[in-house]
Amino acid sequence: MTPQMGATSETTNTPLQEARSLFVAGSWERTDAVYERFDPANLQRSTGRFSMAAPDSIDAAYQAAAAAQRGWAAEPAPRRADVLRRAADLLEAGADAAAMRATSDMGKAVRDARAEALRSAAIFRYFAGELLQATGAVYPSASVDTTLMTIEQPLGVVCVITPWNFPLAIPSWKLAPALGFGNAVVWKPAEAASGSAVLLTKILSDAGVPPGVLNLVTGKGGEMSQALMQHKNVAAVTFTGSGAVGTRLRQMVADRNVKVQLELGGKNPAVVLADADLPDAAFQIVRGAMLCTGQRCTATSRVYVEREVASRLHVLLVDEIARLTVGDPFDERTDVGPLASTEQRDTVGGYLDLARSEGAEILVGGSLGQGCFATPTLLTGVSPESALMRDEIFGPVLITQEVDGFEDALAAANDTEYGLSSALFTRDLAKALDFVRRTESGVVHINRETAGVEPHVPFGGMKGSSNMHREQGTAARQFFTTTKTVYLRTTRP
DSSP states (O other), X not given: OEEOTTOOOSOOOOOOBOSOOEEETTEEEOOSOEEEEEETTEEEEEEEEEEOOOXXXXXXXHHHHHHHHHHHXXXXXXXXXXXXXXXXXXXXXXXXXXHHHHHHHHOOOHHHHHHHHHHHHHHHHHHHHHTTSOOSEEEOOSSTTEEEEEEEEEOSEEEEEEXXXXXXXHHHHHHHHHHHTTOEEEEEEOGGGHHHHHHHHHHHHHHTOXXXXXXXXXSOHHHHHHHHHSOTTEEEEEEESOHHHHHHHHHHTTTTTOEEEEEOOOOEEEEEOTTSOHHHHHHHHHHHHHGGGGOOTTOEEEEEEEHHXXXXXXXXXXXXXXXXXXXXXXXXXXXXXXOSSHHHHHHHHHHHHHHHHTTOEEEEOOOBOSTTOBOOEEEESOOTTSHHHHSOOOSSEEEEEEESSHHHHHXXXXXXXXXXXXXXXXXOHHHHHHHHHHOOOSEEEESSOSOOOXXXXXXXXXXXXXXXXOBSHHHHHHHHEEEEEEEEEOOOO
C-alpha cells in the first residue's frame, strides 16, 4: 500500500459552486439558508455552498413538473431519445470536468470518477436506443370485431432520491429512463453530491430537457422528506440509499397509490473454493472490496474460503492490498482516495475500534489517517455474530472466515439480512451453477468481483437489499411506465 495517505494535490482547481443550486421550472434559484461542502481529502478546502430547499421550493418544483409533464410525454419518443443522446455527447465531451467535480464532492479517485462519467454517458446512450424499441403488444380477442392491445404510458411526476457514492452514474440510471419514458422529475441528491447534481442538471438542460421537466432541489434529506414524499403530485419514488431511510420513505407513502423502487444496502460475500485460481481471486476480491474506498453497495465485504487454502489466500490478499496507492484522489496514480465525509470516517473508525475490542486479527491496515482517509483493512478471526459481519460498514474493510466446504460457505454467505450481490471463485462448473441457483442475491458473479454492473441488464437485490423493483435495462421501462389495456371494437356500417 503506497504510503501517500492524507496527501492532497495543491494544483487542483475545481471551481467553487455558488449557492444558486435549486433548478425549478427551468431557472436557477437560491435560498437564504445554505450549507457548505468541503473536500474530503483536504477538509480546509471548500468545494461549494448550496441552497437548502424549503417546503415552498419543493412545492414549486412539483407544480412545475406536473405542468410540464404532459407536454413532454406528448413529444414523440425519437425526440426524447435525441435529448438523451445529446446529454450522452455532452457528458463524454466534459468527462474530465465531471470527474473533477465528483472527486471534489466525495473523494473518489479521479481515474474512477472519469470512468463513472463515461459510464453515465453510456447509460444515457443506452436509454436513447431503448426508447426506439417496440412497445406494447397485440393479443387475440374472443370477439371478431375487437382488436385487443396494450400500450405503455408514463407515470407522471417521479421523485428521484440519489446517494453520494456514485454522484453521476446512479442519478443517470434513474434520470435517463424516468425522463426518456415521458415522466417529469423532482430530483433530491445527497448533500455530498450536490456539486455533481448541479453539473448533471446543467448538462440535461443544455441537451434540451424542457423547463419544468427536470427540477433539482438540494438540501438535507431528513428535513425535506415530508415535503418530498407527501406532495399530491408524486406518482412514483425511486430511491438508492440505506435500508433504514428506504423503509421510512416507503412507510410515508404506504397509504397512497405511489409506486416505489428501493435499492438499499449490501453485505456482499465472496466464496473461494480450494480449486479456484487463487491469485486471480485475490485480485478480484481486493478490487471489489477496496476501490471507491469500499463505498459501493455491491462492494465485497465478506470472504468465505475453504480452510485448506485460507493461509495462502490471506498472503495473496495482503500482497494485493499492498499494491494499492492510497492518497490524493486528484492524482491519476491513486487507486483509493478518502472516505466521503467526516461522518463516514467516524463510522468506519468505530468499526475498526470494535474489531480491536473483539480481538479480531488485523492482517493489514486498521487505522485512520489525516482528514477522511482510512487504510484498506483485512480482518480475520471475527465472530459470525459480530456487527462487523452483520452491518454494512461502507468502507475499505474486508473480513475473511474459514469454512469446511461448499455447503458451509453457501450457508454462511446466505446468513445475512441483505441479498444484493455475491461471488464464487471455482473451476467446478457444477458448483458454479449450483451457487447461481441457491445464493440469495439478486446479482451473482462467477470468478468476478461482486461489484460492477452493465446498463442493459436488470440490477437489484433480494431480502433487505431491495423491494424487488429492478433498475436498468428493460426493467427500467417496467418501473417508469404503466400498462393500459385497450379493447378496440370496429363497428360495421
